[in-house]
Amino acid sequence: MANDGKEKAEGGAKTRRFALRADDGSENSIFTGRSPRQAALKAANKADGTADKPITIKLREHGTKKLHVFKAWKAIVDAPKNKPAWLPDKINKAFVEKVKIEPIEK
Numbered sequence: 001m002a003n004d005g006k007e008k009a010e011g012g013a014k015t016r017r018f019a020l021r022a023d024d025g026s027e028n029s030i031f032t033g034r035s036p037r038q039a040a041l042k043a044a045n046k047a048d049g050t051a052d053k054p055i056t057i058k059l060r061e062h063g064t065k066k067l068h069v070f071k072a073w074k075a076i077v078d079a080p081k082n083k084p085a086w087l088p089d090k091i092n093k094a095f096v097e098k099v100k101i102e103p104i105e106k
Contacts, residue, residue, distance in 0.1 A: 018059040036068040044072035044094035
């Protein structure tokens with residue numbers, strides 16, 4: 001059986017889809033990951049939150065009525081010592097902290 005990219009070759013966890021939800025309930029972006037945290041890290045890397053002023057990220061998992069809520073920010077940090085030549089000396093690193101899971105009532 002061919003690997004369609006949604007499952008690890010050894011049969012591990014599947015990739016899940018999460019919609020980024022705005023305060024008004026609209027959903028404009030989709031982030032994928034094996035866990036809500038992985039998707040939240042991807043969303044945080046595109047946002048403008050800082051450690052002093054983190055933003056709130058709300059992710060709705062497709063096929064469920066759960067809303068995962070995170071505090072998120074990113075910081076500029078030194079790149080690892082074993083970095084490839086094309087990677088700059090300073091990189092953005094995302095940080096997330098789970099706040100709660102809210103049920104969606106629709």
